[in-house]
Amino acid sequence: MDKTYASPEEAIADIPDGATIAFGSFFTAGKPTALTRALAKKGVKNLTVVVQQVGTGNEEMLELVTNGQVKKAICNYPFPRSASKGAQHPFEQAVRSGKIQLEIYPIGTFVEKLRCAGAGIPGFYTPTGVGTVVAEGKEVKVFNGIEYLLELALPVDFAFVHAWKGDREGNLIYRFTAQNYNNAMAMAGKVTIAEVETLLEVGELDPNCIHTPGIFVKRVVEIGRPDFSSASV
Amino acid sequence: MSKMSKVVIPEMPPLEREMIALRIANMLEDGSYVNLGIGIPTLVSNWIEGRDIIIQSEIGMLKCGPLADEGEQDQDRINASCQFVHELPGTCYFNVETSFAMIRGGRMDAAVLGALQVSAKGDLAGWNNPARGLGKTGNIGGSMDLAVGAAKLIVAMEHFTPAGEPKILEVCNYPLTAKECVDVIVTNYALIEVTPKGLVLREAIPGITAEDVQKMTAAKLIVADDFHEMEL
Numbered sequence: 001m002d003k004t005y006a007s008p009e010e011a012i013a014d015i016p017d018g019a020t021i022a023f024g025s026f027f028t029a030g031k032p033t034a035l036t037r038a039l040a041k042k043g044v045k046n047l048t049v050v051v052q053q054v055g056t057g058n059e060e061m062l063e064l065v066t067n068g069q070v071k072k073a074i075c076n077y078p079f080p081r082s083a084s085k086g087a088q089h090p091f092e093q094a095v096r097s098g099k100i101q102l103e104i105y106p107i108g109t110f111v112e113k114l115r116c117a118g119a120g121i122p123g124f125y126t127p128t129g130v131g132t133v134v135a136e137g138k139e140v141k142v143f144n145g146i147e148y149l150l151e152l153a154l155p156v157d158f159a160f161v162h163a164w165k166g167d168r169e170g171n172l173i174y175r176f177t178a179q180n181y182n183n184a185m186a187m188a189g190k191v192t193i194a195e196v197e198t199l200l201e202v203g204e205l206d207p208n209c210i211h212t213p214g215i216f217v218k219r220v221v222e223i224g225r226p227d228f229s230s231a232s233v
Numbered sequence: 234m235s236k237m238s239k240v241v242i243p244e245m246p247p248l249e250r251e252m253i254a255l256r257i258a259n260m261l262e263d264g265s266y267v268n269l270g271i272g273i274p275t276l277v278s279n280w281i282e283g284r285d286i287i288i289q290s291e292i293g294m295l296k297c298g299p300l301a302d303e304g305e306q307d308q309d310r311i312n313a314s315c316q317f318v319h320e321l322p323g324t325c326y327f328n329v330e331t332s333f334a335m336i337r338g339g340r341m342d343a344a345v346l347g348a349l350q351v352s353a354k355g356d357l358a359g360w361n362n363p364a365r366g367l368g369k370t371g372n373i374g375g376s377m378d379l380a381v382g383a384a385k386l387i388v389a390m391e392h393f394t395p396a397g398e399p400k401i402l403e404v405c406n407y408p409l410t411a412k413e414c415v416d417v418i419v420t421n422y423a424l425i426e427v428t429p430k431g432l433v434l435r436e437a438i439p440g441i442t443a444e445d446v447q448k449m450t451a452a453k454l455i456v457a458d459d460f461h462e463m464e465l
Contacts, residue, residue, distance in 0.1 A: 081271070104370050107375045111330045178309040
């Protein structure tokens with residue numbers, strides 16, 4: 001099985017307007033930079049993006065926003081931390097003006113919605129968010145005297161993930177804290193596209209150390225090592 | 234925003250943020266797993282060197298080390314506040330679903346979070362300051378999960394806002410992070426425990442009386458029998 005594509009542009013060529021796409025990364029770590037740039041170049045519109053945040057060091061996502069490609073965002077820490085930076089930030093401005101619709105979740109719920117989508121589980125109950133705005137409009141059920149919210153799985157049409165090493169069959173290894181959401185998103189994607197810093201032949205990865213098994217990954221593209229060390233805040 | 238009364242600010246200078254962090258560090262038990270939030274909570278890590286305490290960073294790292302200076306930074310190794318960190322002997326990395334299984338599954342012996350408001354019942358409001366004008370959206374991050382999942386929730390904060398409004402109230406009027414979750418509040422003037430009977434004032438900094446603390450607090454305080462000066 002060979003899932004490799006020659007370029008990020010070819011790997012994303014069939015993504016249509018209106019697609020729901022998940023993007024790995026926790027702040028700057030594990031960002032699928034090349035795939036996201038290719039998506040900005042392609043210019044598809046009315047996208048729903050599932051991503052931790054847009055406010056800090058996520059220039060690639062910001063490009064999609066300023067291009068007017070994003071209709072809706074699903075996040076857990078959407079905005080810059082500082083209120084003054086936020087007021088100047090194009091994403092926050094687009095949300096405030098209603099140009100972009102925003103849905104927010106606590107991190108644990110956000111990632112579990114993705115994991116469940118990948119695992120064939122339609123929803124789950126969690127105590128996180130009970131008694132807060134997160135609970136509005138959601139079913140509450142009591143187990144052993146404690147209230148829990150029903151949260152639903154979040155399947156996505158495409159998932160973009162960034163891995164340190166990958167092989168031609170889509171087995172992936174992440175580096176340090178660049179692991180973050182990439183595995184859950186790879187599981188949630190109907191079509192998961194992995195950009196890898198180094199592409200290896202089948203059999204060259206240590207089979208004891210695979211983080212995401214290739215069955216969750218449809219396409220692989222080698223991009224080299226991006227440098228975003230200066231993006232941290 | 235609702236109008237709030239101002240607190241009576243004593244002449245005695247308050248604790249520095251680092252000293253709030255020290256008081257909390259002294260409260261943490263050896264052999265515990267701890268998650269530290271953004272702000273004053275992060276400073277707690279400066280006081281636990283040599284202690285048998287393991288810091289979890291919710292990005293997916295156990296035994297998270299100290300901040301890394303320029304030249305020692307790796308773009309793939311950051312903490313949950315997007316700061317470069319070191320790894321330690323025994324560090325391990327994992328994905329966010331595993332990280333939040335630790336938090337939601339009750340494995341955090343303690344979490345230290347900042348707060349905008351805390352109520353008499355221990356409700357926490359920390360993720361959305363209405364003054365920012367974001368309505369029902371904002372940066373939740375891991376705060377709701379930590380507030381619900383940690384065995385012990387310690388709040389580290391200034392006792393009142395820069396405008397002199399109280400942050401400890403009978404009822405929070407900012408959007409909640411979680412209900413009835415706070416165990417202890419450590420401020421720049423006092424240490425207050427949340428109990429089923431109400432807020433119990435256990436310690437105040439030198440030169441501050443129980444009466445002074447009550448005048449800075451918009452919820453009724455019960456003065457502990459062993460109320461004493463905060464030791465650092």
